[in-house]
Amino acid sequence: MTIWWLLLILASVGSLGVGFIWLAVRVGSASKKPEHDYNAEEAADRDVEHLFDATFREELRNRGRLHFEKIIGESAMFLQQDLRLTTSQLNEYMKSEITAKLQAELSNYEQSIVDAKDLAIESIQKTNSLIDEQRESLTEQVRQEIIKEKQQLILRFETNMADIINHYVMAAVGEQIDLSDQLEYILGEFERNKVAIIEDLNHGI
Amino acid sequence: MASEPAPAPKKITLPISVVTPSDVGRLAHELEVLENDLVQLKMQKTDNGVPQLSFTKGLERIAELNKFNLSNPADRLTLQGFLVEVKQKAPVLHISFNSEPSPLFLDKLMLWLRREIHPLVLLTIGLQPAIGAGCMVRTTNKYFDLSMRQTFMAKRPLLLEQIIPAVNETQPA
Numbered sequence: 001m002t003i004w005w006l007l008l009i010l011a012s013v014g015s016l017g018v019g020f021i022w023l024a025v026r027v028g029s030a031s032k033k034p035e036h037d038y039n040a041e042e043a044a045d046r047d048v049e050h051l052f053d054a055t056f057r058e059e060l061r062n063r064g065r066l067h068f069e070k071i072i073g074e075s076a077m078f079l080q081q082d083l084r085l086t087t088s089q090l091n092e093y094m095k096s097e098i099t100a101k102l103q104a105e106l107s108n109y110e111q112s113i114v115d116a117k118d119l120a121i122e123s124i125q126k127t128n129s130l131i132d133e134q135r136e137s138l139t140e141q142v143r144q145e146i147i148k149e150k151q152q153l154i155l156r157f158e159t160n161m162a163d164i165i166n167h168y169v170m171a172a173v174g175e176q177i178d179l180s181d182q183l184e185y186i187l188g189e190f191e192r193n194k195v196a197i198i199e200d201l202n203h204g205i
Numbered sequence: 206m207a208s209e210p211a212p213a214p215k216k217i218t219l220p221i222s223v224v225t226p227s228d229v230g231r232l233a234h235e236l237e238v239l240e241n242d243l244v245q246l247k248m249q250k251t252d253n254g255v256p257q258l259s260f261t262k263g264l265e266r267i268a269e270l271n272k273f274n275l276s277n278p279a280d281r282l283t284l285q286g287f288l289v290e291v292k293q294k295a296p297v298l299h300i301s302f303n304s305e306p307s308p309l310f311l312d313k314l315m316l317w318l319r320r321e322i323h324p325l326v327l328l329t330i331g332l333q334p335a336i337g338a339g340c341m342v343r344t345t346n347k348y349f350d351l352s353m354r355q356t357f358m359a360k361r362p363l364l365l366e367q368i369i370p371a372v373n374e375t376q377p378a
Contacts, residue, residue: 189349197342
């Protein structure tokens with residue numbers, strides 16, 4: 001039973017294929033061009049040559065040239081205007097940019113000058129303060145040196161005062177005082193040192 | 206039988222005029238010369254009797270002061286021994302003055318020194334013009350500045366009391 005059905009299906013498919021091939025052959029033979037169509041196109045070309053001759057083409061070329069020149073001129077004008085506008089805008093932009101840059105640079109420069117000025121003022125103030133301190137220190141040092149020198153002078157004077165006075169007394173009245181006049185003083189001095197002299201003599205004997 | 210105690214040795218004093226060790230040496234030398242002269246005179250003894258002796262002032266002075274009879278050999282021997290001992294052992298002070306002291310000054314000084322310091326003390330005198338007033342005394346081991354300068358130094362505070370106010374018055378305020 002199944003085989004019969006299978007054979008039936010195969011026969012149907014085969015008949016459909018044959019029919020399709022036949023149809024394709026019929027359609028291919030119908031699409032071939034006829035010989036007189038090619039001739040028509042050549043005739044049309046000849047008519048076009050006849051209508052658009054050299055003079056007409058020259059006129060058309062001139063008109064086209066003029067139109068083209070007009071368009072070129074208009075375009076050039078528009079381009080010039082655009083260019084001027086662009087140049088003007090560019091100038092404005094450049095001016096504003098340069099001005100802004102210059103302002104910024106000048107501001108920075110001014111700030112730098114202010115900073116440098118502040119720094120210089122601070123430095124000068126520090127220097128002044130330092131100079132004041134050094135001056136005070138130097139003043140104190142000089143004062144101490146003067147006091148020291150004064151004390152040394154006084155000390156030297158005190159140290160040599162006995163010699164000075166002795167020299168002065170002897171120069172002034174030395175000739176008027178001979179040893180006889182000094183006897184009482186000398187004996188007084190002996191009396192004051194008597195014990196020490198006796199003690200030393202007793203040790204020496 | 207107990208023997209009598211030996212008499213205490215006679216205390217001999219130096220005259221004020223004997224000041225320096227040289228003076229003592231000169232006296233000892235004179236005494237020695239005298240002794241030699243007497244020996245020679247004895248050897249040359251003639252019929253003229255006791256020879257006449259002549260003494261220097263210094264010798265006469267010490268003999269008189271100590272009641273020695275220089276014609277007596279024992280006294281001369283004692284005095285000789287005394288002078289030698291003085292020359293060897295007497296304490297010596299070296300005193301410098303700014304000028305040559307007069308004999309009168311030395312007499313007074315020696316009188317005081319023999320009375321207060323030592324009865325046989327001798328002096329050597331030096332000159333130091335820089336001393337000014339007073340003197341410098343050098344003993345065996347010490348040096349005493351008895352000059353006016355030392356007195357001024359000792360009394361320096363007193364002088365400063367007078368000088369400092371005067372200096373402060375002259376200084377600007």
